[in-house]
Structure formats: C-alpha cells, structure tokens
Amino acid sequence: GQNIDQPTEMTATEGAIVQINCTYQTSGFNGLFWYQQHAGEAPTFLSYNVLDGLEEKGRFSSFLSRSKGYSYLLLKELQMKDSASYLCAVKDSNYQLIWGAGTKLIIKP
Amino acid sequence: DVKVTQSSRYLVKRTGEKVFLECVQDMDHENMFWYRQDPGLGLRLIYFSYDVKMKEKGDIPEGYSVSREKKERFSLILESASTNQTSMYLCASSLADTHTGELFFGEGSRLTVL
Numbered sequence: 001g002q003n004i005d006q007p008t009e010m011t012a013t014e015g016a017i018v019q020i021n022c023t024y025q026t027s028g029f030n031g032l033f034w035y036q037q038h039a040g041e042a043p044t045f046l047s048y049n050v051l052d053g054l055e056e057k058g059r060f061s062s063f064l065s066r067s068k069g070y071s072y073l074l075l076k077e078l079q080m081k082d083s084a085s086y087l088c089a090v091k092d093s094n095y096q097l098i099w100g101a102g103t104k105l106i107i108k109p
Numbered sequence: 110d111v112k113v114t115q116s117s118r119y120l121v122k123r124t125g126e127k128v129f130l131e132c133v134q135d136m137d138h139e140n141m142f143w144y145r146q147d148p149g150l151g152l153r154l155i156y157f158s159y160d161v162k163m164k165e166k167g168d169i170p171e172g173y174s175v176s177r178e179k180k181e182r183f184s185l186i187l188e189s190a191s192t193n194q195t196s197m198y199l200c201a202s203s204l205a206d207t208h209t210g211e212l213f214f215g216e217g218s219r220l221t222v223l
Contacts, residue, residue, distance in 0.1 A: 004151060042113070042199070042214035087152070091210065099151030
C-alpha cells in the first residue's frame, strides 16, 4: 500500500529552528508537496519538490531525497504565527495525491 | 486574490437527511476536488472533476455523489447522511496544466450528523 509518515506533534521555541520529517512509500513519484494549515483554516501551499535537494523560500526550506523516500520541511526563526499543522503529500505514478496525517507544530514563547 | 468559497462552514444534520455542500472558485480552474479530513488521517479524496459535467471517483466515493454543471461550481451531495459521515469537508481547485498542480483550498465545511 501507499503510505506517508510524519510525526503527529512537535513543539519548538520562538526564534529557534525546527525540522519536520516526512517519509513516503508510494507507487511512483511525481513530486512532493508541503502545505500549512492553521486551525480552522484552509491548507495553503508552501513548497513543491520533484528533484533531489534543498529548495529555499524565505524562512522555510524543503528538502527531498527520492532514493530514501524522505523529505523535510525546515522552519527558521520561528514565530508564534508558525503554530499550525504541516501536511506532506506525494503525487504518485497516476498523478494522484497521497496525504500524510499532518504534523501539529506548537510554538512556545 | 484567488478564492475558493464553500457555502457552509458548519452544518448539523440528522441521519437520513440529504445534504448539499457547495463550492465555488473564481480562478477559472479546470480541476476541482472534494476531500474529507478526519483527525489522525490524511486528506482522503472523495470525488474530483477535470471539466464541466465530468466526474471521477476518488478513494472513498461510497455514500457521496457530485455535480459539476458549471466550471466554477462543484457540489458534493450526501443522499442519506449517516453518522460516519461526520467530518470536515474540504473543496479544492487547481489549473489543468501546471508544473506543480498546486491546490487552492476552501476553508472547509464541518458537518455533524446526529
């Protein structure tokens, strides 16, 4: 079967750095997405990786290793507004999205 | 600003009632999707549509149907609601031919079936 694993919950301190991991086992691979979802709100697109390596976008970076079936989202200089759930999703060989259950990130002052 | 609007944020229905959830997007997107989101589970695809009057079953279509009569509107129908359909329902849209296929989501409709 197809599977996306990510930690259920993480806690970090304001101003610090946090890394949220995502491992996947899918039938084929056509890209990996990270979305952010604040409580009670719509998920919003953060990043897309299809080639190995690191993609940086401001305070957020996303890394992909296709050979390891692994990605991480790196958040730097954490702010209270970064408290949210972070969803990892992989596009499989049929171009269908397989979603992880999400990681709830709690930022403490 | 791109926008996906879901008609109801919160609904409470009784078992056996018919439920309509409506979704409208103003971005002229070809693709539209209905997901349900439950605690501890990833988003699960119910139905999707790549064009007007077209519909495709997702992973969990049982107990649901959809309608897409106009490009901007995609409706989810529960013919006879059951308690196991209590969930958060998310509508999303995307352009047909983009490199990433980024999804734009509505804010969700939280349905409680008693």
